[in-house]
Amino acid sequence: MSIFADAATRLVIQGITGREGSFHARQMIEYGTNVVAGVTPGKGGQTFEGKVPVFNTVADAVRATAANTAVIYVPPMGAAAAVIESADAGIPLVVCITEGIPVMHMSRAMPFVRSRGARLIGPNCPGLITPGSRTKIGIIPGNICSAGRVGLVSRSGTLTYEVVNHLTRNGIGQSTCVGIGGDPIIGTNFIDCLAAFEADPETDAIVMIGEIGGTDEQNAAAFVREKVTKPVVGFIAGQTAPKGRRMGHAGAIISGSSGTAEEKLAAFEAAGIEIMRRPVDVVTLLEKARQNGVKT
Amino acid sequence: MNLHEYQARTLLKAVGIPMFDGDVASTPTEAEAIARRIGGSVVIKAQVHSGGRGKAGGVKLARNPGEAADEAAQILGMTIKGLTVHKVLVVPAAEIATESYVGLIMDRETQRPVFMVSSAGGVDIEEVAAKTPEKIVRLPVDPTYGLYPHQALSLAFALYRDFAQVKAAAKMIEQLYRAFIDNGAALAEINPLVTTPDGRVLALDAKIVIDDNELFWRPDLGLLRDDSAEEPSEAAARRANLSFIKLDGNVGCVVNGAGLAMATMDLVKYYGGEPANFLDIGGSSSPEKVINALKIITADPHVKAILFNIFGGITRTDDVANGIVAATRQFKVKVPIVIRLTGTNEAEAIRILNEVGMTALSDMDEAVQRAVQLAREGA
Structure with a gap:
């Protein structure tokens, strides 16, 4: 599945x-x-x-x-x-x-x-791919994917490819990879995908790739803490991005948050999400999860 | 795209929002003339895309036209957070009874335009929101139906007791919504919305941010862009359709995709280096884009090494390779270039690079470490 x-x-x-x-x-x-x-x-x-x-x-x-x-x-x-x-x-x-x-x-x-x-x-997303059934909807390069039991959800495009490539090259296959898109308004968010992976009997572990800006990752972390039993490995891009690119006062008021990497990583940590410091860390962190008794 | 205060004023005036008299000046003489026309004390306000103008000395009171000229001469040409002031707004120094806040933003969470109003407006509005969130009244608007009169009225009742002022504010809230929709805004803010001692309700300061995606079919809005208000290299990058932000480090980065570009900068930092920029060449990268990217990066004297990190999907890595070769033929790149590319047409890309004696790596970590090392040696 x-x-x-x-x-x-x-x-x-x-x-x-x-x-x-x-x-x-x-x-x-x-x-x-x-x-x-x-x-x-x-x-x-x-x-x-x-x-x-x-x-x-x-x-x-x-x-x-x-x-x-x-x-x-x-x-x-x-x-x-x-x-x-x-x-x-x-x-x-x-x-x-x-x-x-x-x-x-x-x-x-x-x-x-x-x-x-x-x-x-989406919009503004690379789409999704299920290697097991050879179903690709969108633009994710098929040749870097392989069938397996890790689910991946990401806000990014090419950064997703980078992480998937590490997985495939290290023999870790994927159930489905979903790029949800980076626009302010998107149809499917992290939580929707986390819930679907949690319910999917053929997904054993989840990789979540976020970015700075907004509060989606923080909300997703709270969801992981309460509802997700499968191991989750996470990455936040933009830790070195300049601060202070901001939208008036309203941007800060509406979310009560500046959407920084620190804030998101702290939310991950609090939710027990293993944090990748580099894209390549996905391999060792999933390996660790597998040794802890989860099949990947 | 950020608009200047004076531009935002024009858009709000166009929908009928009442404001104090005032005009924009590029020279002290112009500022003096505006002050004379207004009469009495005026405030001279620097027009830059930056908050905290007042604290930086960019907002000054002038009691007469002569002082207005003097203050304008001080402010014009000054630098606020790296941005040079080219224009000042001259407005009357009005007597103010109360300050409120009215903001309208496209909200990710509710996926709608959301009004936020507070009777505690002014420069400390964010502190108000953080410490006493109950003082901010919110209202999401369904853009399919628009803002209903009773909604505007309920927001206005949160600001004023006097019914004449409530009606005036409600009208302005409806007008602000219209300006937001008509101009494809991501944000429209009146802060403060003031009352005068004689009871009038007026907008004192305005801020509008236009959704960049609207500019494609709204060239009229694109004309409001002020190139001189941007970092020159960022303006040049935008004209070349590149997404670029200048930073202070010495490792220049050329990457396809915003997420991978940020992850590349993070990895430069992880391995002990400092990125010189964020640069996303986008999906369909023609050789021309690569040439422009290299031009912009090499113009920064702090850059001691350049790192290409390309994961070919839609982007063809051979296009990037051709761009690198063409650029190095067009002008001499004096700092070392480290190239990482993998994905679509990788073999062809490597052949193109090898022909001119260049090589490419396939591993991101290895490439970043090498670029950091070379930048350190070159510093």
């Missing part, structure tokens, strides 16, 4: 004929993902590379192919509308890769997504 993406995934790609969309469509198909449809308004009836039918709307794609997951490679100004379209078509899992969406657009999209009972991952 895994979380969010598996052999039952039937993927529709929004923006399949665009530059980014077509490149990554090929990569996802090559990896083994079950891509059942593409959507580009005005290009309905065409076929992508002789394999994937293209539709004008997501609703058409769902009717014809029973797609159950959508991935979005639409440019920033139309991306939030694409999220809404997929949720409106009844797609339960929507993954938005697009970077640069105005925050106000997401603020309007999120209540709609929730009202349809859909889950959004």
